[in-house]
Amino acid sequence: MGEKHTATSTTAEDLLRDMDCPVLKRLLKDDDEGGKCLLLDCRSFLAFSAGHVRGAVNARCNSIVRRRAKGSALSLERVLAGDEEARARLRAGLYSAVVLYDERTADVGSVREDSTLTLVLNALCTDAPGAQMFLLKGGYDRFLTEYPEYCLRTKSLPPLTSQSSGGPVEILPFLYLGSALHASRREVLDTVGISALLNVSSDCPNHFEGDYQYKSIPVEDNHKEDISSWFLEAIEFIDSVRDSSGRVLVHCQAGISRSATICLAYLMKRKRVRLDEAFEFVRRRRSIISPNFSFMGQLLQFESQVLATSCASAAAAAASPLLGPASATSLGMAGGSRPDTPGASPFIFSFPVSVVVNPAYLHHSSPITTSPGY
Structure with missing residues (x-):
């Protein structure tokens, strides 16, 4: 050395x-x-x-x-x-x-x-x-x-293309990312072995209630939405499916913005990786992912919280209201549920001038994507 x-x-x-x-x-x-x-x-x-x-x-x-x-x-x-x-x-x-x-x-x-x-x-x-x-x-x-x-x-991944085809993609052995179309086809769900669905939308129906486990996160795809207030609840749900040896499909309408954001948050929290690593990992599996500009900002702030937790000692964690036992409340997730007051999450994003977002994170056709329906 x-x-x-x-x-x-x-x-x-x-x-x-x-x-x-x-x-x-x-x-x-x-x-x-x-x-x-x-x-x-x-x-x-x-x-x-x-x-x-x-x-x-x-x-x-x-x-x-x-x-x-x-x-x-x-x-x-x-x-x-x-x-x-x-x-x-x-x-x-x-x-x-x-x-x-x-x-x-x-x-x-x-x-x-x-x-x-x-x-x-x-x-x-x-x-x-x-x-x-x-x-x-x-x-x-x-x-x-x-x-x-x-x-x-890892089995060979298809080359990156501008369009994702076929069924939902495997992010982790128990975690899949897809669209409302995938969620509406029982044969697709059964072929992949899906046992639970995390519906990250306010308008996509849960087609097979009673046959699969469902959880809904009713968010829109726009720059005003606080999707980060749902991060910990979504992570807990995914963990519960994993712990029961099941497989969960996370989907929104197109499987591009909202559901991709949840998958990125899960990787950052559970794998303790930075946003750029998580983004590249998911993009290699579903090339069309493109969380909107506000969601990317909320993910950046979530990254700082996750990595701060990694850096804190056990003593500091016990003493800190942000990282200690009350962290669920501090993160806007009291009792593991989303806050009753809109905007209560500290992850709601306002871009400071000093923050630079890697353009590779953003949609190819526009630096800001806020189109509804994702």
């Missing part, structure tokens, strides 16, 4: 050893041993989603969290924000080995001090000091080349 290290990184390097790809392959082949080995994929959310070693957990740290850490060691809550089970098992000492990998780092001596590998390593040394830690030599690239059968890869 270079000649100069902090005390923490020196200790981490002393504890980290190289692991060859054939050794990891043997660990994965042994079912019993596989349950005792934790694989930490230290690449971005997009890279992990495209493909990863079977059984790996995504450990990452985006640029905002890095900056706010100001060089201090991050906690497991920050680098493993989306996997409570792995954190608990680490702290309990239930893993006999922890194997880290990135895209292609050759060996321990090649790990950079400013890399995600180092940040994750330091978090492990701080919060799970008893774990035996290894670096997969050559990273994901080498392991994929040598043992592709032990890697899970």
Whole structure:
């Protein structure tokens, strides 16, 4: 990692050893041993989603969290924000080995001090000091080349086009995005295995009440609508479907603005990713998504809230009215329901001059999309 290290990184390097790809392959082949080995994929959310070693957990740290850490060691809550089970098992000492990998780092001596590998390593040394830690030599690239059968890869996505065709698209194994047309066809729903529908519109009917679980979020697609006041309630509903081993279709009229906004909010909250990562991830699956300008602003503000939560320590969270136990109320979601007073959500958006929105987020034909019916 270079000649100069902090005390923490020196200790981490002393504890980290190289692991060859054939050794990891043997660990994965042994079912019993596989349950005792934790694989930490230290690449971005997009890279992990495209493909990863079977059984790996995504450990990452985006640029905002890095900056706010100001060089201090991050906690497991920050680098493993989306996997409570792995954190608990680490702290309990239930893993006999922890194997880290990135895209292609050759060996321990090649790990950079400013890399995600180092940040994750330091978090492990701080919060799970008893774990035996290894670096997969050559990273994901080498392991994929040598043992592709032990890697899970996303099926090839169709090229980006100006129009999405076919059925609803899979965002996550339990989360689908589509249109009112998809929601109106029972054969489409049954083919995909949909068990619940989240209707993000004020005028699309629920065609099969009694046959599927429904939840309605009655919002219009315009710049005055506060869709963010529904974010946490929508996320909870999606989680409930996931926890029951079901699949939920999130739809509005065209599956472009309102339903896409809800899916983006879900990814940001549950995967702890920035809006640009979530947007690209969804756009690769449904190229025509285009939340209206106000919705994008509300998502940007939601991003700052989500990432602030990632950066806060447990003590700070308990003391803060924004991030602590009362956070549901603070986010305009008292008791998990939307506020009774319109406009109560702090996410309702007014663009400050200093905020710059990536033009790639916006509709191709216009920088602002407020057309109703999306």
